[in-house]
Amino acid sequence: MTVRKAEIDDIAGLSELFVDFNGKESNLTAMKKQLEVISANPDYYVAVACDGDRVIGTAMGIACYDLVGDCNSFLLIENVVVLPQYRGQGVGKLLMQALEDFGEIQHCKYVILVSESKRESSHKFYESIGYSTDQRGFKKQLMKHV
Numbered sequence: 001m002t003v004r005k006a007e008i009d010d011i012a013g014l015s016e017l018f019v020d021f022n023g024k025e026s027n028l029t030a031m032k033k034q035l036e037v038i039s040a041n042p043d044y045y046v047a048v049a050c051d052g053d054r055v056i057g058t059a060m061g062i063a064c065y066d067l068v069g070d071c072n073s074f075l076l077i078e079n080v081v082v083l084p085q086y087r088g089q090g091v092g093k094l095l096m097q098a099l100e101d102f103g104e105i106q107h108c109k110y111v112i113l114v115s116e117s118k119r120e121s122s123h124k125f126y127e128s129i130g131y132s133t134d135q136r137g138f139k140k141q142l143m144k145h146v
Contacts, residue, residue, distance in 0.1 A: 003094045006046035006058065008035060013048070013055025021081040045102040049082070049091045057082035057091045061099035063106035075103035077113040080122075092125055114139050
């Protein structure tokens with residue numbers, strides 16, 4: 001099992017992961033364009049975990065600028081997903097470590113992530129790797145048709 005930065009050739013594997021994640025097919029043309037843009041931006045890192053050539057997990061980190069205190073950046077993590085048959089085997093830990101390493105390189109002071117309230121097994125996973133729930137997060141949909 002390896003973890004690396006996502007490449008354009010990973011689109012089909014990423015699409016498979018996202019179907020499991022949100023139950024919808026991805027627009028592969030739009031995904032390819034978006035990954036090209038993201039890959040060119042040094043503030044983004046899309047990690048993929050692979051078993052041989054198969055993409056089995058992914059997570060995206062975004063280094064965000066801040067104006068508070070010493071103005072250190074913070075890391076936003078999104079789209080953490082591992083294929084069901086690979087859960088509990090350390091894939092998520094490897095992905096999260098890759099993003100945290102990226103965050104340290106980007107001089108991020110802390111990490112923010114949001115997980116749907118019904119994903120209790122995900123919450124236990126995040127807590128097991130050092131994430132706390134002592135703060136409350138909020139999310140608001142802006143695009144109603146999404």
